[in-house]
Amino acid sequence: MLRNAAIIGCGQTKHSGRRRDVNQAELVSEAVHNALEDAQVSLKEVNALVVGNMQGFGGVANPDLWIGDWIGAPGKPVLRIATGGTTGGSVGQGGFYSVMSGLYDIVVATAWEKHSDSKEAGATTGLLHVALANFFHAFGYGLSMKNLLATSAVGAAAGVAAYQARFYMHRSGCRSEHFDMVAAKARRNAARNKYAHLQWPNCTPEDIHKTELIVDPFRYGHVCPASDGASAIVIACEDIALKKCKRPAWVKGLASYSDEETQMQSESGGGVGVLDPSEQMGARLSAMKAYQQAGIKDPKQEIDVAEIYQPFPSQELLFSEKLGLFDEGKAWIAMEKGETEINGRMPCDPSGGVNATNAIGSSALQRILEAGLQVMGKAEDHQVPKKVRNAVAHGWGGVTNYITVTVLGETPAPRR
Amino acid sequence: MQRRVAIVGYAQSEYQFNVPRTREDQVFDVVKAALRHAGILREEVDSVVTASSDFLDGRTISNVFLSMAVGAYQKDESKVEEDGTGALLYGLMRILAGTHDVVTIEAHTLASTINPHQILFYSLDPLFDRQVGLMNDIAAAAIQARMYMKKYSVPEEAVAMVSVKNLANAALNPLTHRKMPDLTVEEVLNSKLYYEPIRELMIPPITDGVCALILASEEKAREITDRPVWIEGVGTYQDSYLRDRDLTRFESLGKAAAKAYEMAGIKDPYREINVFEVSEKFAHEELMIYEALGLAREGHGQSLIEKGLTNREGEIPVNPSGGALSADPICATGLTRVIEAARQIRGDAGGCQIPYVERALAHGQFGICAQKNTVFILGGDQ
Amino acid sequence: MAYLKDQRRETMMVEGSWNIGAYRYKGSTQLQEYVDGLKEKKLIGSLCPGCGKVIVQPRNICGRCHRRMDKRMVVSHKGTITCFVISPPIEKGKYKIIGMDPVEAGVIQEGAILVPVFVRFDGADSNINTILLNCPPEKVHIGMRVKAVFVENPEGKLSDLEGVEPLKE
Numbered sequence: 001m002l003r004n005a006a007i008i009g010c011g012q013t014k015h016s017g018r019r020r021d022v023n024q025a026e027l028v029s030e031a032v033h034n035a036l037e038d039a040q041v042s043l044k045e046v047n048a049l050v051v052g053n054m055q056g057f058g059g060v061a062n063p064d065l066w067i068g069d070w071i072g073a074p075g076k077p078v079l080r081i082a083t084g085g086t087t088g089g090s091v092g093q094g095g096f097y098s099v100m101s102g103l104y105d106i107v108v109a110t111a112w113e114k115h116s117d118s119k120e121a122g123a124t125t126g127l128l129h130v131a132l133a134n135f136f137h138a139f140g141y142g143l144s145m146k147n148l149l150a151t152s153a154v155g156a157a158a159g160v161a162a163y164q165a166r167f168y169m170h171r172s173g174c175r176s177e178h179f180d181m182v183a184a185k186a187r188r189n190a191a192r193n194k195y196a197h198l199q200w201p202n203c204t205p206e207d208i209h210k211t212e213l214i215v216d217p218f219r220y221g222h223v224c225p226a227s228d229g230a231s232a233i234v235i236a237c238e239d240i241a242l243k244k245c246k247r248p249a250w251v252k253g254l255a256s257y258s259d260e261e262t263q264m265q266s267e268s269g270g271g272v273g274v275l276d277p278s279e280q281m282g283a284r285l286s287a288m289k290a291y292q293q294a295g296i297k298d299p300k301q302e303i304d305v306a307e308i309y310q311p312f313p314s315q316e317l318l319f320s321e322k323l324g325l326f327d328e329g330k331a332w333i334a335m336e337k338g339e340t341e342i343n344g345r346m347p348c349d350p351s352g353g354v355n356a357t358n359a360i361g362s363s364a365l366q367r368i369l370e371a372g373l374q375v376m377g378k379a380e381d382h383q384v385p386k387k388v389r390n391a392v393a394h395g396w397g398g399v400t401n402y403i404t405v406t407v408l409g410e411t412p413a414p415r416r
Numbered sequence: 417m418q419r420r421v422a423i424v425g426y427a428q429s430e431y432q433f434n435v436p437r438t439r440e441d442q443v444f445d446v447v448k449a450a451l452r453h454a455g456i457l458r459e460e461v462d463s464v465v466t467a468s469s470d471f472l473d474g475r476t477i478s479n480v481f482l483s484m485a486v487g488a489y490q491k492d493e494s495k496v497e498e499d500g501t502g503a504l505l506y507g508l509m510r511i512l513a514g515t516h517d518v519v520t521i522e523a524h525t526l527a528s529t530i531n532p533h534q535i536l537f538y539s540l541d542p543l544f545d546r547q548v549g550l551m552n553d554i555a556a557a558a559i560q561a562r563m564y565m566k567k568y569s570v571p572e573e574a575v576a577m578v579s580v581k582n583l584a585n586a587a588l589n590p591l592t593h594r595k596m597p598d599l600t601v602e603e604v605l606n607s608k609l610y611y612e613p614i615r616e617l618m619i620p621p622i623t624d625g626v627c628a629l630i631l632a633s634e635e636k637a638r639e640i641t642d643r644p645v646w647i648e649g650v651g652t653y654q655d656s657y658l659r660d661r662d663l664t665r666f667e668s669l670g671k672a673a674a675k676a677y678e679m680a681g682i683k684d685p686y687r688e689i690n691v692f693e694v695s696e697k698f699a700h701e702e703l704m705i706y707e708a709l710g711l712a713r714e715g716h717g718q719s720l721i722e723k724g725l726t727n728r729e730g731e732i733p734v735n736p737s738g739g740a741l742s743a744d745p746i747c748a749t750g751l752t753r754v755i756e757a758a759r760q761i762r763g764d765a766g767g768c769q770i771p772y773v774e775r776a777l778a779h780g781q782f783g784i785c786a787q788k789n790t791v792f793i794l795g796g797d798q
Numbered sequence: 799m800a801y802l803k804d805q806r807r808e809t810m811m812v813e814g815s816w817n818i819g820a821y822r823y824k825g826s827t828q829l830q831e832y833v834d835g836l837k838e839k840k841l842i843g844s845l846c847p848g849c850g851k852v853i854v855q856p857r858n859i860c861g862r863c864h865r866r867m868d869k870r871m872v873v874s875h876k877g878t879i880t881c882f883v884i885s886p887p888i889e890k891g892k893y894k895i896i897g898m899d900p901v902e903a904g905v906i907q908e909g910a911i912l913v914p915v916f917v918r919f920d921g922a923d924s925n926i927n928t929i930l931l932n933c934p935p936e937k938v939h940i941g942m943r944v945k946a947v948f949v950e951n952p953e954g955k956l957s958d959l960e961g962v963e964p965l966k967e
Contacts (some may be wrong), residue, residue, distance in 0.1 A: 002418050002514035020808045023543065055497070059816050061471040061539040062497065065783045066657055074656040075671070078788060079506060082497040083471065086478030088493050094506060100513035102418045103650075107804020137825040141833050145898070145905050147929065162883045162915060169941045216884040237603060258483045258493040260861055267440040267481040268826040270857025271843070271924035275880060285490055293515070398480040402493070438826045444859050444866075458864040474821035484861025530821050542814050
C-alpha cells in the first residue's frame with residue numbers, strides 16, 4: 001500500500017423489522033449524520049462518497065441519484081458499488097481504495113437496505129430475482145413443478161446455506177445443537193448492542209431449539225431477520241486521521257476474491273464445478289491476501305476479534321476456520337468451550353452479527369464498522385474486554401461466491 | 417497521481433439491437449479479445465472491476481453469474497452500478513493504491529432485455545415524480561432542451577446538426593448499428609416526435625453491447641506494450657436531483673472537466689486536446705457538453721456545430737466514432753468512449769481516425785439529464 | 799450536517815411497482831442438448847479441454863481456464879449423494895413458490911417428507927440438485943450410492959429425470 005487509510009468515525013441507525021418513521025433517504029442520512037458527528041467532520045470537508053445497496057429490494061433504480069441530496073452528494077464525486085450480499089463490504093473497500101489511491105483525503109462510505117419497502121413477505125423480491133432468469137429459462141425446457149417446488153420451496157427458505165451447513169457438519173462432526181449455541185450467543189450479544197435488531201438478553205440454546213424446523217438442520221430460530229437499517233463510516237488519509245482521531249482504526253489489509261458460483265446454477269441452467277459449498281476457496285484466498293498485506297503471520301495469535309458475516313449460524317463456524325482463526329473442523333469445539341463469547345479468547349461477532357441484524361446491503365459494511373469500533377474502543381456495552389490490536393471483518397454474498405475480508409488494526413500495516 | 421497508469425489493451429463487441437446470445441457468451445468473447453489484444457494471460461490480471469445495472473440486466477447482483485466469463489475466478493473482483501467510466505475510475509484507484517498492478521475493466525448492458533427508458537423511470541424520486549407518473553428520461557430531456565434552447569435562442573436546426581454529424585461519423589465505424597451517412601437536418605426535424613422538441617433521431621437507439629479494457633501500472637505497462645495510452649487526468653462529480661438544479665448547464669461536468677484538466681496540466685482544452693469522445697444521450701446534450709468542457713462560452717455551443725468546428729475535419733473533432741447517438745449500450749457507453757479515444761491515440765481507429773492525436777478526452781454520464789459525469793484525459797507517449 | 803429528521807412519527811406510505819415479468823432474457827442452447835440427452839435417458843455434461851472437468855448440467859464457459867467448454871460427455875446413471883436436507887412434513891399453506899402452494903397444486907401430498915439431495919454422478923465433477931425417491935428419510939446419508947430414475951416415456955424435458963433412488967450394488 002502506498003498510502004494509509006483509517007476509519008475515523010462510524011455511524012449506524014437503529015435496525016428493526018420496519019422503520020416506519022423514515023423513508024430510504026432519511027434512513028441513510030441518519031447513518032451518515034451519526035458517522036460525521038462521530039468523526040467530528042463536517043459535510044464540507046468530505047471529498048467523496050461511496051454508496052451502495054441492493055436496489056431490487058427498495059424498488060428504486062440507482063437510489064443514490066435521488067437520496068444524494070440528503071447526504072451532501074451534490075457537487076461531490078459519488079461512486080455506486082453494488083455486489084449483492086457483500087455490497088456493504090465492497091462499499092467499504094471502495095471507500096478505502098478511494099483514500100489509498102491519493103485522489104481523495106476524506107471519504108464517506110455508506111450502505112443501507114430498507115427491506116420493509118418490499119411488499120412480499122421475507123422481502124424475497126430482490127433475492128428471487130437472482131435465480132428468476134434461470135427459472136424462466138428452465139420452464140421452457142419442461143422443468144417439472146414437483147422438482148422445482150421440492151428443491152426450491154424447501155431448500156429456498158435457507159437456500160444453499162442449508163446444504164453448506166450439512167457439508168460442514170459431515171466434515172467436522174458438528175451437530176445442530178452447536179448452531180443453537182451460535183444463534184443464542186448472537187442474540188445475547190445483540191442485546192448489548194443498541195443498534196441491533198433481534199435483542200434477546202438471556203437467550204439460551206434451548207430457546208432456539210424449541211423453534212420450528214424449517215428444513216433440517218435449520219430452525220426458524222437460527223435464521224437472520226430482514227432488517228431496515230443503514231451504516232456509514234468516515235475514512236481519512238494518514239495525516240488527517242492522526243489530527244482528527246485519537247484512536248483511528250487503520251486499514252491494514254483488504255481483499256475480495258470471487259469463486260465459481262457455489263452450488264447454484266451458472267447462467268442458463270448450467271452446473272458448477274464446486275462440489276463443496278463449504279470449502280469457500282475465495283474466503284481462504286481473500287484472508288491470505290489480507291493477512292499478508294497486514295503483516296499478520298499467525299491469525300490465531302494476532303487477531304483479537306472477528307466480525308463474521310453469518311446470516312446462518314453454520315457460517316460463523318466454517319468461515320472462522322477459513323479466516324484462519326481455528327483449525328479446520330475445530331471451530332465448533334472452541335465455541336462449545338466458550339472461546340467465541342465476548343469475554344472469550346477469540347470473540348466472534350460481539351455485535352450479534354448478521355444473525356441478529358440483517359439489512360442486506362449494509363450488513364457487510366456493518367462488519368467493518370463493528371470491527372472498527374472494537375479497535376477504536378468505542379463499542380460500548382459489547383466492547384471486548386481485552387486489548388484489540390487487530391480485528392478482521394468478513395462478508396459473503398452473491399451465490400456464496402463473493403467474499404470480502406478486511407483487516408483493521410490499531411497501527412498501520414508495516415511498510416515493505 | 418502517485419503512480420502512472422495506462423490502458424494496454426481493449427476490445428468491443430459489435431453494437432446491435434437484440435443480439436441473440438446470452439450475456440455470458442458476449443462478455444466472455446469481449447474480455448477474451450481484450451486480453452488477447454493486450455497480449456497477456458488471465459493469470460497476469462490482479463483484479464477485475466465491472467459495470468452493469470441490476471435493473472437493466474433483470475438480475476439482482478448482475479455480475480454474479482458472470483464472474484467466470486469475465487475472468488474473475490479466484491481474483492479480486494468488484495462491481496460498480498453506473499456507467500463504465502465509474503468502473504474505470506475504481507480500477508484506476510486500485511492501481512494507484514499500490515495493491516494491484518493489472519486490472520480488467522468490463523462494462524455491459526443488453527438494453528433489449530427491457531425498455532431502458534422504463535428503468536430510468538424507476539430511478540425517479542418514488543415519492544412524487546414517480547407517483548405523478550408524467551416524467552420519464554425523454555420527457556425530462558425535452559424539458560431541459562426547451563429550457564436551454566429558449567435561454568440561449570438555440571434553433572432546432574443546431575440540435576439536428578449534432579445528429580447529422582454523429583450519425584454520418586458512425587458510417588465509418590463498423591461496430592455501430594445506426595449509421596446514416598446521407599442524413600439531413602430536415603430528415604431529423606421530420607422524424608417521429610417524442611416530446612417536443614425531442615425527435616426520434618435525437619434519441620440514442622436501443623443497443624446490446626459489451627466492452628472491456630486492460631489497465632496496468634507503469635512498470636507492467638512497459639512490459640506489456642510499447643504503445644501505452646496514459647491516463648493523465650480524471651474528474652467526476654454528481655449534481656443534485658433533477659428538480660433541484662439548473663438544467664440549462666451541466667454543472668457536474670464542468671467541475672469534472674476542470675478537475676481532469678488540472679490533473680493533466682491542461683490550460684486550454686481547445687488547443688491542447690486533439691479529439692473528444694463524449695456521451696451525448698440526447699442531441700441537445702452535446703451542445704451543452706461543449707460549453708461544460710470549456711470549448712465554448714455558455715450558450716455558444718451552437719456556433720461550434722454551425723461552423724463545423726466539431727466535425728471530423730474541424731479543429732476540435734467531437735465523436736468521430738458516432739457517439740451515443742449511433743450506439744448506446746447504456747452502462748458500456750462511457751467505457752466505449754474511452755476505448756475510442758484510446759484507439760485515436762494509438763492510431764488504431766480505422767475509418768474514424770483523426771490525424772495527429774496526442775491527447776484525447778473521454779466522457780461518461782449516468783442518471784436522468786446527465787446527473788453524474790466522469791471525464792478522463794488520455795495521452796500517448798510524448 | 800446531513801439532513802436529520804427531528805420528528806419521529808410514522809411516515810407517509812405511497813405505492814410503487816416494478817414489473818419483473820417484462821424482462822426478455824436470452825437463453826443459451828446448452829440446456830437443449832441436455833434435455834435431448836434426457837430423452838434418450840442419457841446424462842450429458844460439458845467437458846473442458848483445459849482442466850478436464852465434466853460439468854452436468856452443461857455449462858458454457860470454464861472460468862478456471864477461461865475458455866469454452868464445447869465438448870460433451872455422457873456420465874453414468876450411478877452416483878453418490880454428497881449432501882442432503884430433510885424437510886419437515888409438508889403442510890398446506892406453509893411454502894409458496896412464485897405464488898403457488900405445492901399441496902394445493904397437487905404436486906406434493908400433505909404430510910409428505912421431501913429429501914432434496916446433491917448427487918454426484920460417476921464421471922461428473924459437479925453436483926445435480928434433485929430429490930431422493932423410494933427411501934425412508936432416516937436411511938439417507940452422505941456417501942450413499944444412488945441411481946438416476948427416469949420417467950417411463952421421456953419427452954425431452956427436464957422433468958424426465960424424476961430423481962434418484964438407492965442403488966443396490
